[in-house]
Amino acid sequence: MAGRLSGGGGAAVYTMAAATLVFVAAPLAVVVALSFSEGALATFPPVGFTTAWYEAVIANEEFQNAFMVSVLLALAATATSFALGVPAAYALDRWPVPGARMIEAALLSPFILPILITGLALLQFLAAMKMRDAAVNLFIGHVLVTLPYLVRTVTASLKQVDRSLEEAATTLGAAPWQVFWRVTVPQIVPGIAAGCLFAFMVSFDDFPISFWLGDAETMPLPIFLHSSMSKVFDPSITAMSSLMILTGILAVIGLEKLVGLRRAMSV
């Protein structure tokens, strides 16, 4: 570890860091605390301790359905973004593709454009195309917003790959596809993993796209949460929220086990 910060500047940095931590973690802690409350309404401070809300939520078929929709949607969007994003990033970085910068900018544009508007535009477009299957429409919309994460992280890790490794493999007799699989891919695995984690969480957590493209039968969890909340704000909402937080934590732990989080986040 580097030396500790000291003096007035150091105190300011520590205060800022502590404040950030409080504003990120404290609201989540409140949500989790409320999910165990015995009160009939989700109001702070929580009263008593019960796991009844979780039992109710998990038994709720609508919740089960929404949870499955979200998990499957996130997995499908992540897998598709992986399958499209890795080759796209490779081609954009390594091949003399005409208009590569334009294509990259287009692929990354969901980062910049308001997602709510992207979702609305997509809804109108899909309606004009007479595509009415909400599951398919959600899938398309989610790929649209998760793909940039794969393209971005994979491009960044490709730029860090030492090109002489690839050249060494080439001189040793490796054909271009062998160079890619045996040498390039192992170097960019952390970037791919980080991109997949981002993609999964962005999709799992997505509201603005699902808001336009979902319907009553295919309703992702965030939309379900929102509609439940507008009916009654009891601690079951916070129990569902806590389960979403848990899913995120499990995804991070899974990534840590798979490639090591430090490595993955170093892109």
Added chain:
Amino acid sequence: MAKGGTATDLALSGLTKVFGTATVVDRVTLRIAAGEMVALLGPSGCGKTTTLRMIAGLVEPTKGEVLIGGYRITRVPSHRRNIGMLFQNYALFPHMSVAANVAFGLQMRGMAKALIQPKVASALALVQLGDYAERLPSALSGGQQQRVALARAIVIEPSLLLLDEPLGALDRNLRESMQVEIRQIQQRLGITAVMVTHDQEEALTMADRVVIMRDGRLEQVGTPAEIYSRPTSRFVASFIGASNFLRGSVAGRNGDQLQVQLASGGQVLVPSADGGRSEILISVRPEAVGLRRIGETPSASESGTPATVQQIVYRGQTTHVHMRLDDGEPFVAFLPNRQGEQAKTFSAGEKVWASWSSQSNWPVADS
């Protein structure tokens, strides 16, 4: 590892590379004999690395041909050229063990696992790293990593070994021992080798022949001794070692030697086949120069010129005496320091007579 009985020669013919509007390599033509080690030497930007990369197939030539063993391979992709290459940063695969790194080229050739293992073991033994097979490259020192890279390059029994500033990242002592080690292995296996370096000592130590490159062209090609003692131009003479340059005008002819009147005073004899010139530039190596006090009589076979001592620098093996000639040009002598022997002492401002054997006069082109 058996000595490769199939050493191949390499030929470059009119090899040219143009990047945009810049001609980086300009009509390089060179023959390299089987088993020979040639060093491409020159300042950065002289085109030596691009030339090497064109031989490797990593850069496509704009014009010209590369021939290995008489076969034109200019359009053969790099991975089918059967070359071993060393990189300055070693370029070991960080996710593979030392043994897996060395085995890589053999795997790419579709060799059976049972055949690969003994070859990897003997290649690692050759570079004295037999005990390191299961380590990751990151656990090795720079010198060890480059030895692994050498084992990886030679285990495939390449037609050609290419070395791109292979020792540039190592410290001086290690570099010297690695120079000897790489050279010994290259000679033992009889591999034709081309090395790129900007380190003149490395080129002189390791290569059978040295190629001096300048602005994308071959400036001079020759053995280390030829390049050092018979430089063709001022550029070569000052790039390889240090050199003094004396201007003079031809006063007459004496057999196959020219009588030259030095601009700084004094007359010298210079070997020259070309008697047509009237102005001449002479290169004299500083270690050839001796100093006398004014008044001591020079011998008849010596060349010399008067000079004024400016600065004296003690360097251990030698003492460097920096002087200025009467025409204002700098002149330097490297005087040997023999242990226990009283060296002649001079002081700044003193007028001296710098002298050297007439055999040390060598005419060079003023370019």
